[in-house]
Amino acid sequence: MNALSKLIAVEAKLFLREPVSLFFVFALPLGLMLVFGLPQRGASGADAGQHGELTFLPALALALTIGMLALFTLPMALGIYRERRVLRRLATTPVNPALLLVAQVVVNLVMGVAGAVVTAIGVRFLLDQPAPANVPAFVLAFLLGVACLFAVGLLIAALAPSARAAQSIGPALFFPLLFLAGAWLPRDQMPTVLARIGDYSPLGATVDTLAAAWAGDSPAWPQLLALAVTAVAGSVLATRFFRWE
Amino acid sequence: MPVIEVEHLHKRYGDKIAVDDVSFTVDQGEIFGVLGPNGAGKTTTVECVQGLRRADGGTVRVLGLDPVRDRTEVRQRVGAQLQESQLPDKLRVREALDLYRSFYRNRADIDELLDDLGLATQRDTAFHKLSGGQKQRLSVALALVGRPEIAILDELTTGLDPQGRRDTWDLVERIRDRGVTVVLVTHFMEEAERLCDRLAIIDTGRVVAIDTPSGLLSRVGTEHRVHFRPLDPVDDALLAALPEVTGVRRSGDEVTVTGPEQVLQTVLSALAEQKVRYAGLRVEQPTLDDAFVSLTGRAARATTPPSTDERSS
Numbered sequence: 001m002n003a004l005s006k007l008i009a010v011e012a013k014l015f016l017r018e019p020v021s022l023f024f025v026f027a028l029p030l031g032l033m034l035v036f037g038l039p040q041r042g043a044s045g046a047d048a049g050q051h052g053e054l055t056f057l058p059a060l061a062l063a064l065t066i067g068m069l070a071l072f073t074l075p076m077a078l079g080i081y082r083e084r085r086v087l088r089r090l091a092t093t094p095v096n097p098a099l100l101l102v103a104q105v106v107v108n109l110v111m112g113v114a115g116a117v118v119t120a121i122g123v124r125f126l127l128d129q130p131a132p133a134n135v136p137a138f139v140l141a142f143l144l145g146v147a148c149l150f151a152v153g154l155l156i157a158a159l160a161p162s163a164r165a166a167q168s169i170g171p172a173l174f175f176p177l178l179f180l181a182g183a184w185l186p187r188d189q190m191p192t193v194l195a196r197i198g199d200y201s202p203l204g205a206t207v208d209t210l211a212a213a214w215a216g217d218s219p220a221w222p223q224l225l226a227l228a229v230t231a232v233a234g235s236v237l238a239t240r241f242f243r244w245e
Numbered sequence: 246m247p248v249i250e251v252e253h254l255h256k257r258y259g260d261k262i263a264v265d266d267v268s269f270t271v272d273q274g275e276i277f278g279v280l281g282p283n284g285a286g287k288t289t290t291v292e293c294v295q296g297l298r299r300a301d302g303g304t305v306r307v308l309g310l311d312p313v314r315d316r317t318e319v320r321q322r323v324g325a326q327l328q329e330s331q332l333p334d335k336l337r338v339r340e341a342l343d344l345y346r347s348f349y350r351n352r353a354d355i356d357e358l359l360d361d362l363g364l365a366t367q368r369d370t371a372f373h374k375l376s377g378g379q380k381q382r383l384s385v386a387l388a389l390v391g392r393p394e395i396a397i398l399d400e401l402t403t404g405l406d407p408q409g410r411r412d413t414w415d416l417v418e419r420i421r422d423r424g425v426t427v428v429l430v431t432h433f434m435e436e437a438e439r440l441c442d443r444l445a446i447i448d449t450g451r452v453v454a455i456d457t458p459s460g461l462l463s464r465v466g467t468e469h470r471v472h473f474r475p476l477d478p479v480d481d482a483l484l485a486a487l488p489e490v491t492g493v494r495r496s497g498d499e500v501t502v503t504g505p506e507q508v509l510q511t512v513l514s515a516l517a518e519q520k521v522r523y524a525g526l527r528v529e530q531p532t533l534d535d536a537f538v539s540l541t542g543r544a545a546r547a548t549t550p551p552s553t554d555e556r557s558s
Contacts, residue, residue, distance in 0.1 A: 006347040010340060017335040084331035092295055092325035093391070094317050095348040 003095045007103035015073075015107050024068045025115035029061040030122045058123040059210035060183060063203050065115040066146050067177070069108045070153035071170040077104055078154075079163030087244050097244060105150060112146060133216030141213050144227040145206030151234025152202055158242040177203040200226040248273045248308055248395055248426050249294060255302030256289050263289040265450030268303075271395075276417065276427040278437040278444030280537075286450040287430045288328065291397050294428070295325055308394060321350050324393030324425075326384045328400040334373035338364055338383055341372065342390055349391030362386045362416065378409035385416060389425070396420055399430040414440055434533040448541040461536040470529040471502045471512050476522040483519070487511050499525065 015021055036057060081087050081100065090097040123129045132138040156173070160166035179185070180194070181203035187195045198204040205226050209219035249271035256264040264286040271277040279287045292298045293305050296312030296319055305312055312319045332341055339355065346352045359365045362382045367375060375383065381401065388396050398417065402410040417440055421427050431437055437444050438458045446453045446461070454461060468491070475498075484502055485493045489511050492503040502512050509528055516523055 003348050006344055010336065010344050013340070014333050014335055080333075084333075085327060085329060086332065088297075089327055089330040089332075089387075091297055092320060092323075092327065093345060093348045094320040094350075 004099050004103065007095075007099055008106050011100075011103045011107040012110070015111060021069075021073050021111070024072065025065055025111050026118050028068070029065045029115065029119045030126075032064065033057060033061045033119065033123055034126060054129065055211040055214035056182075056207070058120070058127075058129055059207045059214055060181065061119050061123065062116050062142070062210055063145060063149075063181065063206045064178075065119055066112045066149050066206070067174055067203055069112045069115070070146075070149035071156065071174045071177075072167075074104060074108050074150065074153040075157040075160060075166040075170050076163060078157035079160055079166035082243065082245065083163045085245065091244065101242075105154070109146065109150070116142065132214045134213040134218065137219050138210065138213035141206070141209035141219050141224065141227075144224055144231065145202075145210065147231035148202045148206065148227040148234070151231045151238065154238035155234045155241075158238040158240075177201055180204050181207045199223060202227070202230055246273050247271060249277075249428070250306040251290070251294065251303070252305075253303035254290060254293055254300050254305060256286075256293060256298060256300055262450055264293070266303075267445075267447060267450070267452050269445045269452060269455055271426060271428060272443075273394075273426050274421065274424060275442040276421050276429060276440050278441035279428065279430045279447060280432065280434070280437045280441075280444050281447035282432055282541075285432075285447045287432070287447055288399060290447065291399060291428060291430055295323060295397060296320070321391065322393055323395045323397060324388035324391055325397045326388040326399060326401065328403065328430075330384065331380075332372040332383075335371050337369050337371050338375070339368040341383065342386060345387045346390045351392040353390050353392050355390070358386050358389060361419065363412075376409075378405055378412065381405060381409070381413060382416065385413075385420075389420065393425060395426045395428065397428045397430070401429065401431070402433060402436060410436070434537060438533045446537060446540055453540045454536075458533060461533060461540075462531055465531050465536045465539045468503055468531060469506055469508055471504075471509050472499055472525065472527040472529070473512075473516075473523040474498050474525040475500060475516075476524060477520070479516070479519065479521045484512065484515065487515055 078101065081104075087097045087100060090100055120132070124131055152173070153170070156166055156169050160169050180198040180201040181187075182190075182198060187198050187204070190198065199208065200223065205223040209223050209227070212219040247270040249269075251270070252268050254264050254267040255262075267286065267290050269277075279290060281287050289298065293300045294307060294312060296307075296316045299313050307319050308322055310319050312323075336344075338359070342355045342358065346355060356365070359368055362385060364379060364382055364386065367379055370379075372380065372383070385396075385398065385401070388398070401417070402413050405413060414436065417427060417429065429437070429440060441458060443455065443457050444461070445455045454464070456464070479500070481493045481495065481500070484490060484500070489504045489508050490502055491505075491508075492501075494501045494503075502508060504511070
């Protein structure tokens with residue numbers, strides 16, 4: 001096996017040995033769906049706005065899965081690797097330490113996809129929700145959402161002065177993003193300016209485009225574009241500012 | 246034959262000079278010590294040798310290669326143990342070795358390595374459950390897993406208890422017996438004295454001396470100190486008048502006589518002749534600590550092992 005596949009295999013093993021991250025990916029989104037989704041069934045009328053859309057909640061659950069991996073797990077893991085001089089140690093071997101970053105991203109992506117599939121299946125059968133109707137658009141929205149959120153996570157990893165800092169910056173960013181996405185207050189009840197910011201915020205745009213595709217509509221192009229732009233900008237900045245030690 | 250050649254190495258961080266002017270060569274098969282107080286520039290020097298940092302001046306050759314330009318080749322052939330480098334908590338010993346082994350062209354046998362380093366029973370233990378000494382040995386094992394020609398070991402025994410330190414010293418000798426050239430970075434004199442064939446003393450970014458441990462000792466003279474507590478009255482002037490004696494001092498009821506190696510014989514005969522009984526006889530020989538002090542003009546914090554939270558730069 002070559003170095004990269006070996007690194008990915010080892011990182012995957014380490015991920016699976018962390019009960020907390022497994023809980024984040026596989027249990028929490030589904031749990032939230034069941035807690036909030038069941039009482040909502042039947043109660044949602046035409047007057048409920050954003051929260052009344054049947055696909056809002058499952059889209060939010062998927063965005064939550066990706067968001068937690070991208071903003072909690074990934075920056076913390078990379079922060080720890082820098083702090084414990086694992087990256088430095090790797091630099092003394094013939095292998096480029098950037099491969100460890102690649103392996104981390106790959107493992108978190110795969111776990112994100114797995115978590116999304118589990119959540120989607122859970123939604124489909126436990127909440128009797130139809131499967132995503134516009135599959136190509138759904139896949140596109142999912143990929144762009146993942147790219148955007150992971151880029152933000154990598155930027156946190158690059159800029160956070162320590163693993164501890166990364167551990168608090170992630171949530172400190174995650175909850176406002178969740179708010180902007182309309183998790184608590186539906187965006188149609190927010191002040192207009194806030195709602196427009198929410199529309200193009202990483203989680204907001206991810207939730208909207210996923211929800212639209214799930215319902216069989218076409219996602220809004222400006223929102224897809226916003227995700228793509230954030231993904232590229234975040235990755236470029238993260239690469240520029242990443243410190244190896 | 247030199248495997249490492251460093252000539253007039255110069256390295257600065259901003260306007261802080263980390264290494265001013267360092268030159269030395271390391272011969273194949275020797276244990277070469279790089280010794281100096283914290284902040285002397287030891288770690289920066291070996292980081293330039295490993296190609297982890299680019300020198301601002303001078304040349305560095307490792308196995309005839311440029312460690313920056315030919316970094317991949319140099320890293321295939323030079324194993325490194327970094328100070329304070331850790332592994333992920335839940336990574337197991339065998340997995341770590343298996344992973345690092347996959348990075349190299351020449352791969353050591355993992356079971357043999359585990360046996361050699363006394364880690365055979367810890368093969369399935371997670372990193373965070375290892376003791377300090379076991380972590381250190383694993384770190385050395387990772388440095389050897391690519392069958393390197395040179396092993397660079399930085400502050401190997403920092404934070405280990407005395408037993409752990411002695412075990413690690415035996416280990417370093419076994420590494421050399423495998424034909425690996427060892428570069429040992431330390432600020433711990435006893436370690437250098439015990440292990441190194443030759444050593445370079447670095448202070449404030451410059452090489453103060455390069456020699457064998459005994460060569461360094463002979464530079465500071467061969468002054469021995471004989472301490473004893475006379476139980477009968479003895480005249481200091483009489484002791485001072487003995488041939489070879491260079492000094493007599495009294496502190497409390499203890500007398501200290503200094504002189505070359507034979508001074509012990511002289512003092513003991515004189516005491517016997519005068520029928521002076523004595524107790525608490527002790528002879529102090531010059532140590533590498535003394536050599537260090539006389540070469541750098543200040544003390545190395547060297548006789549006690551430092552705690553783990555200290556690091557040199």
